[in-house]
Amino acid sequence: MKPALGLLARIYQSLSELITFRANQARLRFAETDSSVSETADQALLRRRIRAAATVLLLAKGAFTIRSLILHGSAVPLDGVILTALLVASAWLYSPRTTSYFWLRSVETGIFLGMSLQLGVQLYNQLNQLTMLTPQSAEDITFTAVSFVAAVKDQIIATFGLMMIYGMFIPNTPGRAAVMVFLMAVTPGFVIGMNESSMRAVRDFRQSHVTASGVFSGNLLALAVGAGCAIYGTAIMNRWRNRALKAEQLGQYRLREKIGSGGMGDVYLAEHRLLKRLCAVKVIRADMSENPVMLSRFEREVQATATLTHWNTVQVFDYGQTAEGTFFYVMEHLHGCNLSQVVRKHGPMPEERVIFILRQVCSALREAAAHGLVHRDIKPSNIFLAHVGERFDVVKLLDFGLVRPLNSDNRPELANSDQLQGSPRYMCPEQAKGQSPDSRGDLYSLGATACYILAGRPPFDLQNVPQLVIAHATQPPPAFADIGVEASPELEAVVLKCLQKDPKDRFSDPDEMLKALEDLPNARSWTWAKAEEWWQQRPLHTGAADQASTLITVASDESMTEDDTAISGTPHDALEETVIEIPSDPE
Incomplete structure (x- = not known):
């Protein structure tokens, strides 16, 4: 009895999984009443596919009804x-x-088994109508036989x-598809078998025609071929879908789009599969993965950023390498614009806002x-x-791709003559x-x-x-008046001190510059409330078309330009490239 019980248990499990389908990977399950939780990618795919199948069946059924x-x-x-x-x-x-998933699978099951039930009815x-006929001649017998065969063929x-x-x-998986295909195949036969008059029509046809066995065996063979093709097609599509999903995933992160x-x-906009948190994933190019200098620089950027915890520095969440050898790291995804974008779109900033921003940068550099x-x-x-956190004008310092510890100058792999x-x-x-340079170079x-x-x-x-x-x-450095800057003498003195050629003439460190900025007359004039008002009057985007250029991730790359070239497609400006090649032959 144990084998029988095991078989029944497996059948029950297959049917349960058919209705309440779950992906192989573990997921967090949320209550249906939590409307703030969006569908997973598998749910969204299943919904789209059922919707497409229902539309095709609706059009087909409508066409046959009109016919x-x-x-x-x-x-x-x-x-x-x-x-x-x-x-x-x-x-x-x-x-x-x-x-x-329960309701999606329930709708799927209802649609396909409902259609099978309708075909059986x-x-x-049709068979009931044939049993009511009383053939009087050879032509009537032939007509009845042809009608019987045509009805069965149409069903098949x-x-x-x-x-x-x-x-x-x-x-679906091949196992679940086999269960559904089997139910679709046997449902019409089950409907016929439940009615005595239909079964009598089948028996009369088998007794009256020597070719009846061939007709029935051919129909059963056609059903078997159709079932096999459906299951095989499901297996192939499932295999390719899994490959596509693996190609779109890096560890626990599902890539959404390249930005x-x-x-x-x-750089990709991505989502953590379990936390459902948006993030930015920076992936090193395949050709760069074979370059030890680039790999060293990539790892240095991750390690350096990960050691920094200041809220004005972009946060690194994760770092890893795929089975194929692709290196990547994951950073927070931010809403806003960089300074270049803001100035290009809205023009120069007032002095008090500049001080507000510089103070935050100095805090990160500190x-x-x-x-x-x-x-x-x-x-x-x-x-x-x-x-961030219902605050506007929160500075985030990006791209530590060129960062270097002060004690790393003697490492030849990090330098290039x-x-x-x-x-x-x-x-x-x-x-x-x-x-x-040391930190005074950053200033x-x-x-x-x-x-x-x-x-x-x-x-x-x-x-x-x-x-x-x-x-x-x-x-x-040019005086402010020479470049058209209207600012207080105190701010000009701070900026010009930063721009001194000799590092000894600059601020000794970011902390000293921060104190100098805090002592300026307008140091407290720009507030969080003013920043919020400024941004509310100039929304980041007005629609989906603008989203790609305004919801910028923080993964600024070493060869990205000052503006949003990677987002909008504007040609690169060589003057703003990070790495400048020096010809070995000056001529």
């Missing part, structure tokens, strides 16, 4: 019931309400098509300096104004000379960034890269 009206002048009342049920199911599946009615063709639609549209691209890799880290790529596109690393418009004199770049957000242009607005590099290394 019946044209040929016979009337339609079977059951056809109207089926059409109404399919229409209601399609409308329900188009509704925005989140639906559990239709064949039952319809069931075959129904199984094909199920195999093509509904995501950025740079010299080292690509922690980095305390950890012995130098950012080395401070520029407007790496300073992000985010909407043929490259100047930095952004030409904002690099400090030490970088321009090929030297390694120089921050001063150049302050000029940009105050005037809409950097201190040296040249179009030639070598001239820019030379200007940063040798030319004194």
